[in-house]
Amino acid sequence: MHSFKVGVLGATGAVGQKFIRLLEQHPWFTIKALGASERSAGKKYKQAVHWIEKTEMPADAAELEVKECDPTQFKGIDFVFSGLDSSVADEIEKTFAEAGIPVISNAKNYRMHEQVPLLVPEVNPDHIDLIKKQSFSSDGSGWIVTNPNCVSVPLSMSLKPLKDAFGIDEVVVTSMQSVSGAGYPGVPSLDIVANVVPYIGGEEPKVETESTKVLGTLSDRSITFDEFTIQATAVRVPTIEGHLLSVAVKLQNAPASLLEVEEAFTGWNNPIAELELPSSPKQPIRLYKENRYPQPRLHADREGGMQTAVGRLREGTVMDIGYVTMAHNTIRGAAGGAILNAELLAAKGYIR
Numbered sequence: 001m002h003s004f005k006v007g008v009l010g011a012t013g014a015v016g017q018k019f020i021r022l023l024e025q026h027p028w029f030t031i032k033a034l035g036a037s038e039r040s041a042g043k044k045y046k047q048a049v050h051w052i053e054k055t056e057m058p059a060d061a062a063e064l065e066v067k068e069c070d071p072t073q074f075k076g077i078d079f080v081f082s083g084l085d086s087s088v089a090d091e092i093e094k095t096f097a098e099a100g101i102p103v104i105s106n107a108k109n110y111r112m113h114e115q116v117p118l119l120v121p122e123v124n125p126d127h128i129d130l131i132k133k134q135s136f137s138s139d140g141s142g143w144i145v146t147n148p149n150c151v152s153v154p155l156s157m158s159l160k161p162l163k164d165a166f167g168i169d170e171v172v173v174t175s176m177q178s179v180s181g182a183g184y185p186g187v188p189s190l191d192i193v194a195n196v197v198p199y200i201g202g203e204e205p206k207v208e209t210e211s212t213k214v215l216g217t218l219s220d221r222s223i224t225f226d227e228f229t230i231q232a233t234a235v236r237v238p239t240i241e242g243h244l245l246s247v248a249v250k251l252q253n254a255p256a257s258l259l260e261v262e263e264a265f266t267g268w269n270n271p272i273a274e275l276e277l278p279s280s281p282k283q284p285i286r287l288y289k290e291n292r293y294p295q296p297r298l299h300a301d302r303e304g305g306m307q308t309a310v311g312r313l314r315e316g317t318v319m320d321i322g323y324v325t326m327a328h329n330t331i332r333g334a335a336g337g338a339i340l341n342a343e344l345l346a347a348k349g350y351i352r
Contacts, residue, residue, distance in 0.1 A: 002346050007033035007080040009069050012049040014183045015083030015106050018335035024058040033077050035069040071099035097136035103144045104342045106334050111146045114222040118213045121272050121344045122284045123160045126218050133221050150333025151175045152210035157308040158325040165264035167252030168228040174246045178239040181329045192238050203234035242296025243329045248319040277343040281306040294326045305331030
Protein backbone atom coordinates (compact mmCIF):
# COMPACT_ATOMS: atom_id res chain seq x y z
CA MET A 1 0.00 0.00 0.00
CA HIS A 2 1.42 3.39 -1.05
CA SER A 3 0.82 6.43 1.15
CA PHE A 4 2.54 9.76 0.55
CA LYS A 5 2.23 13.32 1.83
CA VAL A 6 2.40 15.72 -1.09
CA GLY A 7 2.61 19.45 -1.71
CA VAL A 8 1.39 21.52 -4.65
CA LEU A 9 3.40 24.51 -5.87
CA GLY A 10 1.53 27.17 -7.79
CA ALA A 11 -1.62 25.98 -6.06
CA THR A 12 -3.77 29.02 -6.86
CA GLY A 13 -3.21 28.87 -10.65
CA ALA A 14 -5.24 26.94 -13.19
CA VAL A 15 -2.93 23.90 -13.24
CA GLY A 16 -2.54 23.99 -9.45
CA GLN A 17 -6.31 23.90 -9.06
CA LYS A 18 -6.50 20.93 -11.41
CA PHE A 19 -3.95 19.09 -9.24
CA ILE A 20 -6.05 19.77 -6.16
CA ARG A 21 -9.27 18.55 -7.77
CA LEU A 22 -7.70 15.40 -9.22
CA LEU A 23 -5.92 14.52 -5.98
CA GLU A 24 -9.10 14.67 -3.90
CA GLN A 25 -9.55 11.15 -2.47
CA HIS A 26 -6.51 9.85 -4.37
CA PRO A 27 -5.72 6.38 -2.92
CA TRP A 28 -1.94 7.02 -2.63
CA PHE A 29 -1.40 10.78 -2.37
CA THR A 30 -2.71 13.20 0.27
CA ILE A 31 -2.19 16.95 -0.03
CA LYS A 32 -0.58 18.32 3.10
CA ALA A 33 0.94 21.61 1.87
CA LEU A 34 0.08 24.26 -0.72
CA GLY A 35 2.51 26.83 -2.06
CA ALA A 36 1.89 30.06 -3.95
CA SER A 37 3.17 33.62 -4.22
CA GLU A 38 3.94 35.95 -1.31
CA ARG A 39 0.60 37.65 -2.00
CA SER A 40 -1.28 34.44 -1.12
CA ALA A 41 1.00 33.15 1.64
CA GLY A 42 -0.52 33.14 5.12
CA LYS A 43 -4.12 32.95 3.88
CA LYS A 44 -6.36 29.92 3.90
CA TYR A 45 -6.54 28.43 0.44
CA LYS A 46 -10.24 29.28 0.09
CA GLN A 47 -9.38 32.93 0.68
CA ALA A 48 -6.37 33.02 -1.63
CA VAL A 49 -7.76 31.31 -4.73
CA HIS A 50 -10.24 32.28 -7.44
CA TRP A 51 -11.62 28.75 -7.93
CA ILE A 52 -12.40 27.97 -11.60
CA GLU A 53 -12.85 24.18 -11.51
CA LYS A 54 -16.24 22.65 -12.36
CA THR A 55 -16.58 20.93 -8.99
CA GLU A 56 -16.64 22.39 -5.51
CA MET A 57 -13.33 23.11 -3.85
CA PRO A 58 -12.20 20.09 -1.79
CA ALA A 59 -12.94 20.86 1.86
CA ASP A 60 -9.56 19.70 3.17
CA ALA A 61 -7.62 21.86 0.72
CA ALA A 62 -9.87 24.85 1.38
CA GLU A 63 -8.74 25.03 5.01
CA LEU A 64 -5.00 24.63 4.41
CA GLU A 65 -2.84 27.68 4.96
CA VAL A 66 -0.97 28.68 1.80
CA LYS A 67 2.80 28.82 2.21
CA GLU A 68 5.53 30.53 0.25
CA CYS A 69 7.24 28.22 -2.25
CA ASP A 70 10.20 27.60 0.04
CA PRO A 71 11.32 24.06 0.91
CA THR A 72 11.77 25.05 4.57
CA GLN A 73 7.97 25.50 4.66
CA PHE A 74 7.38 21.96 3.33
CA LYS A 75 8.96 19.82 6.04
CA GLY A 76 7.58 16.28 6.22
CA ILE A 77 6.42 16.36 2.58
CA ASP A 78 7.45 13.35 0.48
CA PHE A 79 7.39 15.19 -2.86
CA VAL A 80 5.74 18.14 -4.60
CA PHE A 81 3.78 18.66 -7.78
CA SER A 82 4.65 21.89 -9.56
CA GLY A 83 2.05 23.89 -11.44
CA LEU A 84 4.29 26.96 -11.33
CA ASP A 85 4.48 29.47 -14.14
CA SER A 86 7.67 29.12 -16.16
CA SER A 87 8.71 32.65 -15.14
CA VAL A 88 9.39 31.43 -11.58
CA ALA A 89 9.64 27.63 -11.89
CA ASP A 90 13.33 27.48 -12.74
CA GLU A 91 14.76 28.62 -9.41
CA ILE A 92 11.97 27.35 -7.16
CA GLU A 93 11.98 23.79 -8.53
CA LYS A 94 15.77 23.67 -8.33
CA THR A 95 15.66 24.84 -4.71
CA PHE A 96 13.25 22.06 -3.74
CA ALA A 97 15.32 19.40 -5.50
CA GLU A 98 18.49 20.68 -3.83
CA ALA A 99 16.72 20.43 -0.47
CA GLY A 100 16.01 16.73 -1.09
CA ILE A 101 12.34 17.11 -2.04
CA PRO A 102 11.49 15.47 -5.40
CA VAL A 103 9.65 17.69 -7.90
CA ILE A 104 7.16 16.36 -10.46
CA SER A 105 6.65 19.34 -12.72
CA ASN A 106 4.25 20.54 -15.36
CA ALA A 107 6.45 23.56 -16.17
CA LYS A 108 8.63 23.72 -19.29
CA ASN A 109 11.86 24.85 -17.62
CA TYR A 110 13.62 21.49 -17.15
CA ARG A 111 12.06 19.51 -20.00
CA MET A 112 15.20 19.72 -22.13
CA HIS A 113 17.64 19.23 -19.23
CA GLU A 114 20.01 16.40 -20.17
CA GLN A 115 19.33 14.32 -17.05
CA VAL A 116 15.65 15.16 -16.50
CA PRO A 117 13.10 12.64 -17.84
CA LEU A 118 10.40 14.08 -20.10
CA LEU A 119 7.94 11.41 -19.15
CA VAL A 120 4.85 9.86 -20.72
CA PRO A 121 4.56 6.59 -18.76
CA GLU A 122 2.98 4.52 -21.54
CA VAL A 123 5.64 5.68 -24.03
CA ASN A 124 9.01 5.91 -22.24
CA PRO A 125 8.81 4.47 -18.70
CA ASP A 126 12.48 3.43 -18.89
CA HIS A 127 13.54 7.09 -19.01
CA ILE A 128 12.98 7.36 -15.24
CA ASP A 129 16.42 5.78 -14.82
CA LEU A 130 17.84 9.22 -15.69
CA ILE A 131 16.94 10.25 -12.14
CA LYS A 132 19.97 8.32 -10.91
CA LYS A 133 22.20 10.66 -12.94
CA GLN A 134 20.86 13.88 -11.43
CA SER A 135 22.94 15.86 -8.97
CA PHE A 136 20.54 18.40 -7.55
CA SER A 137 21.09 16.99 -4.03
CA SER A 138 24.28 15.35 -2.78
CA ASP A 139 22.54 12.15 -1.67
CA GLY A 140 20.25 11.87 -4.69
CA SER A 141 17.07 12.31 -2.66
CA GLY A 142 16.01 15.43 -4.57
CA TRP A 143 15.31 15.29 -8.28
CA ILE A 144 13.04 16.64 -11.03
CA VAL A 145 10.76 14.84 -13.49
CA THR A 146 8.69 16.71 -16.08
CA ASN A 147 5.74 15.95 -18.30
CA PRO A 148 5.57 17.30 -21.87
CA ASN A 149 3.59 20.12 -23.38
CA CYS A 150 -0.14 19.47 -23.74
CA VAL A 151 0.22 18.91 -27.51
CA SER A 152 3.34 16.76 -27.27
CA VAL A 153 1.51 14.26 -25.04
CA PRO A 154 -1.17 13.12 -27.54
CA LEU A 155 1.32 13.49 -30.39
CA SER A 156 3.91 11.21 -28.79
CA MET A 157 1.21 8.79 -27.61
CA SER A 158 -0.19 8.44 -31.12
CA LEU A 159 3.25 8.19 -32.75
CA LYS A 160 4.51 5.45 -30.41
CA PRO A 161 2.60 2.54 -32.04
CA LEU A 162 3.66 3.82 -35.48
CA LYS A 163 7.29 4.05 -34.47
CA ASP A 164 7.25 0.54 -33.04
CA ALA A 165 5.62 -0.95 -36.14
CA PHE A 166 7.08 1.05 -39.03
CA GLY A 167 9.58 3.67 -37.88
CA ILE A 168 9.04 7.41 -38.50
CA ASP A 169 10.81 9.79 -40.91
CA GLU A 170 8.75 13.00 -40.91
CA VAL A 171 5.71 14.45 -39.15
CA VAL A 172 3.57 17.48 -40.01
CA VAL A 173 1.14 18.46 -37.26
CA THR A 174 -1.41 21.22 -36.82
CA SER A 175 -2.78 21.58 -33.30
CA MET A 176 -6.21 23.11 -32.72
CA GLN A 177 -5.87 24.14 -29.09
CA SER A 178 -8.70 24.97 -26.70
CA VAL A 179 -8.87 28.18 -24.70
CA SER A 180 -8.20 26.44 -21.38
CA GLY A 181 -4.66 25.88 -22.60
CA ALA A 182 -4.03 29.59 -22.17
CA GLY A 183 -4.73 29.45 -18.42
CA TYR A 184 -6.92 31.95 -16.60
CA PRO A 185 -8.14 34.54 -17.60
CA GLY A 186 -6.68 33.32 -20.88
CA VAL A 187 -7.52 34.64 -24.35
CA PRO A 188 -9.62 37.85 -24.49
CA SER A 189 -13.17 37.07 -25.59
CA LEU A 190 -13.08 39.50 -28.51
CA ASP A 191 -10.07 37.63 -29.89
CA ILE A 192 -11.49 34.11 -29.75
CA VAL A 193 -15.33 34.15 -29.88
CA ALA A 194 -16.41 33.05 -33.38
CA ASN A 195 -12.76 33.20 -34.43
CA VAL A 196 -9.55 31.21 -34.86
CA VAL A 197 -6.13 32.62 -33.90
CA PRO A 198 -3.44 31.03 -36.11
CA TYR A 199 -0.50 31.57 -33.77
CA ILE A 200 0.33 30.65 -30.16
CA GLY A 201 3.60 32.20 -29.03
CA GLY A 202 6.37 29.74 -28.15
CA GLU A 203 4.21 26.69 -28.77
CA GLU A 204 5.49 25.36 -32.06
CA PRO A 205 9.17 24.96 -31.06
CA LYS A 206 8.12 22.90 -28.01
CA VAL A 207 6.00 20.58 -30.14
CA GLU A 208 8.84 20.17 -32.64
CA THR A 209 11.39 19.07 -30.04
CA GLU A 210 9.62 17.42 -27.10
CA SER A 211 8.17 14.39 -28.87
CA THR A 212 11.59 13.48 -30.29
CA LYS A 213 12.94 13.39 -26.72
CA VAL A 214 9.97 11.38 -25.41
CA LEU A 215 10.41 8.87 -28.26
CA GLY A 216 14.20 8.92 -27.93
CA THR A 217 16.52 6.24 -26.57
CA LEU A 218 17.97 6.13 -23.07
CA SER A 219 21.76 6.12 -23.05
CA ASP A 220 24.24 6.18 -20.19
CA ARG A 221 23.75 9.77 -19.07
CA SER A 222 21.09 11.29 -21.31
CA ILE A 223 18.50 10.71 -24.01
CA THR A 224 19.42 10.34 -27.67
CA PHE A 225 16.58 12.16 -29.42
CA ASP A 226 14.78 10.33 -32.19
CA GLU A 227 15.94 11.61 -35.59
CA PHE A 228 12.55 12.18 -37.25
CA THR A 229 11.61 15.78 -37.97
CA ILE A 230 8.40 17.58 -36.98
CA GLN A 231 6.85 20.65 -38.61
CA ALA A 232 4.25 22.14 -36.27
CA THR A 233 1.54 24.78 -36.53
CA ALA A 234 -0.30 25.84 -33.36
CA VAL A 235 -3.77 27.39 -33.61
CA ARG A 236 -6.13 28.62 -30.88
CA VAL A 237 -9.77 27.65 -31.42
CA PRO A 238 -12.95 28.45 -29.41
CA THR A 239 -13.31 25.07 -27.70
CA ILE A 240 -12.98 24.83 -23.92
CA GLU A 241 -11.06 21.62 -23.22
CA GLY A 242 -9.34 19.07 -25.43
CA HIS A 243 -6.63 19.76 -28.01
CA LEU A 244 -7.30 18.25 -31.46
CA LEU A 245 -4.31 17.54 -33.73
CA SER A 246 -4.21 16.90 -37.47
CA VAL A 247 -1.17 14.70 -38.13
CA ALA A 248 0.53 13.50 -41.34
CA VAL A 249 3.36 10.98 -41.09
CA LYS A 250 6.01 9.68 -43.46
CA LEU A 251 6.97 6.20 -42.26
CA GLN A 252 10.35 4.51 -42.65
CA ASN A 253 8.77 1.25 -43.77
CA ALA A 254 5.57 1.62 -45.76
CA PRO A 255 2.68 -0.55 -44.50
CA ALA A 256 1.18 -3.10 -46.84
CA SER A 257 -2.28 -1.66 -46.24
CA LEU A 258 -4.21 0.73 -44.04
CA LEU A 259 -5.43 -2.30 -42.10
CA GLU A 260 -1.85 -2.89 -40.98
CA VAL A 261 -1.76 0.63 -39.56
CA GLU A 262 -5.07 0.10 -37.77
CA GLU A 263 -3.65 -3.07 -36.23
CA ALA A 264 -0.59 -1.14 -35.06
CA PHE A 265 -2.91 1.08 -32.99
CA THR A 266 -5.36 -1.55 -31.78
CA GLY A 267 -2.70 -4.18 -31.05
CA TRP A 268 -0.28 -1.88 -29.23
CA ASN A 269 0.54 -3.09 -25.72
CA ASN A 270 0.66 -0.64 -22.83
CA PRO A 271 3.99 -1.31 -21.06
CA ILE A 272 2.70 -0.18 -17.64
CA ALA A 273 -0.66 -2.00 -17.70
CA GLU A 274 0.37 -4.61 -15.15
CA LEU A 275 1.20 -1.92 -12.58
CA GLU A 276 -2.51 -0.98 -12.30
CA LEU A 277 -1.73 2.65 -11.48
CA PRO A 278 -4.78 4.55 -10.16
CA SER A 279 -4.79 7.20 -12.93
CA SER A 280 -3.80 4.89 -15.78
CA PRO A 281 -6.54 4.54 -18.42
CA LYS A 282 -7.59 0.98 -19.21
CA GLN A 283 -7.37 1.87 -22.90
CA PRO A 284 -4.68 4.56 -23.28
CA ILE A 285 -5.21 4.88 -27.05
CA ARG A 286 -8.63 4.43 -28.64
CA LEU A 287 -9.00 4.25 -32.40
CA TYR A 288 -12.33 5.56 -33.68
CA LYS A 289 -13.66 4.27 -37.01
CA GLU A 290 -16.40 6.93 -37.35
CA ASN A 291 -15.18 9.80 -39.56
CA ARG A 292 -16.77 12.39 -37.25
CA TYR A 293 -14.72 11.25 -34.23
CA PRO A 294 -12.94 12.17 -32.05
CA GLN A 295 -14.42 15.49 -30.94
CA PRO A 296 -13.27 17.50 -27.89
CA ARG A 297 -16.76 18.02 -26.47
CA LEU A 298 -17.67 14.33 -26.78
CA HIS A 299 -14.43 12.56 -26.01
CA ALA A 300 -12.01 14.72 -23.99
CA ASP A 301 -13.33 13.40 -20.66
CA ARG A 302 -13.13 9.69 -21.55
CA GLU A 303 -11.39 7.57 -18.90
CA GLY A 304 -11.22 10.51 -16.53
CA GLY A 305 -9.65 12.71 -19.20
CA MET A 306 -6.65 10.38 -19.51
CA GLN A 307 -7.38 8.63 -22.82
CA THR A 308 -5.77 9.63 -26.13
CA ALA A 309 -8.21 9.39 -29.04
CA VAL A 310 -7.21 8.68 -32.66
CA GLY A 311 -9.51 8.92 -35.69
CA ARG A 312 -9.79 9.84 -39.37
CA LEU A 313 -7.03 7.33 -40.11
CA ARG A 314 -6.43 7.33 -43.85
CA GLU A 315 -3.84 6.81 -46.57
CA GLY A 316 -1.98 9.95 -47.53
CA THR A 317 -1.25 11.51 -50.90
CA VAL A 318 1.91 13.39 -49.87
CA MET A 319 2.79 11.55 -46.66
CA ASP A 320 2.10 7.85 -46.02
CA ILE A 321 -0.79 8.29 -43.58
CA GLY A 322 -2.92 10.99 -42.00
CA TYR A 323 -5.02 10.98 -38.85
CA VAL A 324 -6.37 13.18 -36.08
CA THR A 325 -5.64 12.70 -32.41
CA MET A 326 -7.05 14.40 -29.33
CA ALA A 327 -6.55 14.48 -25.57
CA HIS A 328 -7.75 16.54 -22.62
CA ASN A 329 -5.15 19.27 -22.40
CA THR A 330 -5.39 20.19 -18.70
CA ILE A 331 -5.76 16.59 -17.46
CA ARG A 332 -3.84 14.20 -19.73
CA GLY A 333 -1.67 17.05 -21.02
CA ALA A 334 -0.98 18.67 -17.65
CA ALA A 335 -1.98 17.80 -14.06
CA GLY A 336 -3.34 14.31 -14.73
CA GLY A 337 -0.24 13.38 -16.69
CA ALA A 338 1.99 14.57 -13.83
CA ILE A 339 -0.04 12.54 -11.32
CA LEU A 340 0.37 9.43 -13.49
CA ASN A 341 4.11 10.15 -13.58
CA ALA A 342 4.14 10.24 -9.77
CA GLU A 343 2.24 6.95 -9.58
CA LEU A 344 4.79 5.27 -11.85
CA LEU A 345 7.66 6.68 -9.79
CA ALA A 346 6.05 5.48 -6.57
CA ALA A 347 5.40 2.01 -7.99
CA LYS A 348 9.02 1.77 -9.12
CA GLY A 349 10.37 2.88 -5.74
CA TYR A 350 11.76 6.27 -6.73
CA ILE A 351 9.46 8.01 -4.24
CA ARG A 352 9.91 6.72 -0.71
